[in-house]
Amino acid sequence: MTELPNKLTAKLAKRQAGNALRKLPLPNGLIDFSSNDYLGFAQNETIFKNASSILEKRGITANGATGSRLLTGNKGLYGELEVLLADFFGSDSALVFNSGYDANIGFFSAVPQRTDIVFYDELSHASIRDGIGMGLAKSYKFKHNHLEVLGSHIDRVQERNVDSDIYVVTESVFSMDGDTPDLKSLAELCASKGVYLVVDEAHAVGVFGKRGEGLLNELALQDKVFARIVTFGKAMGCHGAAILGSHALKSYLVNFARSFIYTTGMPPHSLATILAACEHLPMSGGRQMQLRQNINFFKDQLKQHDLKPFFIPSNSAVHCCLVEGNEKVKKWSLRLQEKGYDVKPILSPTVPKGQERLRFCLHSFNTENEIEDVLLILANLFD
Ligand SMILES: Cc1ncc(COP(=O)(O)O)c(C=O)c1O
Structure with missing residues (x-):
């Protein structure tokens, strides 16, 4: 196979050095706090x-x-x-x-x-x-x-x-x-x-x-x-x-x-x-209502755990917790994944440097227990 030109190899190395090398993840079977399948339609x-x-x-x-x-x-x-x-x-x-x-x-x-x-x-x-x-x-x-x-x-x-x-x-x-x-x-x-x-x-x-x-x-x-x-x-x-x-x-x-x-x-x-x-x-009003309830519950829990100041205000299904630096946000995401929750880190350069974040996507099918637990784990990471 022909080698990658040196300039491209150097660009990949720079990404790797900045802790920002993108790789294709495999399905992990974890509790979904990361997909855009907000209503569970992809599995319907x-x-x-x-x-x-x-x-x-x-x-x-x-x-x-x-x-x-x-x-x-x-x-x-x-x-x-x-x-x-x-x-x-x-x-x-x-x-x-x-x-x-x-x-x-x-x-x-x-x-x-x-x-x-x-x-x-x-x-x-x-x-x-x-x-x-x-x-x-x-x-x-x-x-x-x-x-x-x-x-x-x-x-x-x-x-x-x-x-x-x-x-x-x-x-x-x-x-x-x-x-x-x-x-x-x-x-x-x-x-x-x-x-x-x-x-x-x-x-x-x-x-x-x-x-x-x-x-x-x-x-x-x-x-x-x-x-x-x-x-x-x-x-x-x-x-x-x-x-x-x-x-x-x-x-x-x-x-x-x-x-x-x-x-x-x-x-x-x-x-x-x-x-x-x-x-x-x-015909999916029930799912939409469940999603809305989960969004409200998530926001209540942010208050309960004093996490609100770290999150970007949102009424949608996407909630982001700012965790500065690619290395730190990747580490925290890994911690959540080790506990069973799929929460993805969003790294720079996808977002501006200094605004790296954990992106929580909420779904109609997430349970209140899952939301409570994942935010408790996050709160402990801040301690
Ligand atoms: C705001 C916005 N517009 C457009 C797109 C692209 O949509 P698609 O995934 O269908 O290409 C995305 C995907 O992430 C998005 O977030």
């Missing part, structure tokens, strides 16, 4: 069986899409799924992408034009930042969740760039912090300044909203945004994503989003699984 037998019967009922036996959706891959279930998604999320249209990563790079590389400007929250997901980096527009990050700072940035660029369209992008639940911007004020700010608001709802779908439609729906703000990105690999327990917006936006993306155009469509079984999960979600 009903969804699995319903996906199969969706295919059977329609006589679909194909294993693959056979091509890009623009060529041979736009098979039956796509149309049905996109109608259902638009209806479920309360949008004019929906366009399915192979993943949330693809949706974000497709959108941000294609929509903002050379003379346009994108403002993105400094903690935006890598897929948003990568998409912006692939596009031609100028971009500026703004301080995490700071709307005043954002407002003054917008004023400044609007004075100088009268012909620019301005886009603002944020997440309704931040993946590595679990927190949320003031979406109502943000929507008002964007409307008052005439700028386009885009919100990634990856970690809000299934967790917020009466039927799990996300936080924008819960706040009745779904019509105030230019586009929403929803993903199916987290609470929906399957895979893929959709961009929600107007019919014209959909048509634009079909024509210009390269991560949509130049890739094979999803296999029918994946589409059937998304359909089955979407149909199941409104």
Whole structure:
């Protein structure tokens, strides 16, 4: 086998020296405080069986899409799924992408034009930042969740760039912090300044909203945004994503989003699984309620154990305890794993240096005993 070039070997060595070398973990059978399967849908037998019967009922036996959706891959279930998604999320249209990563790079590389400007929250997901980096527009990050700072940035660029369209992008639940911007004020700010608001709802779908439609729906703000990105690999327990917006936006993306155009469509079984999960979600109020109870219980326990100051405030299923330094956070995560709890360390450079953290993902299926115990172990680590 040909050797890795020296420059790449050196980069790996540097990662190793910084205690930040990424490795693929094997399933460990521990109690799940780390997956994005917030409602247990990834393991749900009903969804699995319903996906199969969706295919059977329609006589679909194909294993693959056979091509890009623009060529041979736009098979039956796509149309049905996109109608259902638009209806479920309360949008004019929906366009399915192979993943949330693809949706974000497709959108941000294609929509903002050379003379346009994108403002993105400094903690935006890598897929948003990568998409912006692939596009031609100028971009500026703004301080995490700071709307005043954002407002003054917008004023400044609007004075100088009268012909620019301005886009603002944020997440309704931040993946590595679990927190949320003031979406109502943000929507008002964007409307008052005439700028386009885009919100990634990856970690809000299934967790917020009466039927799990996300936080924008819960706040009745779904019509105030230019586009929403929803993903199916987290609470929906399957895979893929959709961009929600107007019919014209959909048509634009079909024509210009390269991560949509130049890739094979999803296999029918994946589409059937998304359909089955979407149909199941409104019937899962019990699971959503259980998740909400667990989130509240977790927060109560943080107070009980005087852990609250170490955690980033969050109402979502993601709760992060700051533990500075890659070495220390890895050690603490290992301690929790030795006691049976799968809590992952989030290292720099995934998060800024000094803000390394233990990321607790809560689920409908976690028990109060598990939550009590894992936080007791954590509290003892602080002693
Ligand atoms: C906020 C956010 N957007 C997009 C993605 C990418 O979604 P997917 O896993 O479907 O590629 C993630 C995944 O972690 C995410 O956290």
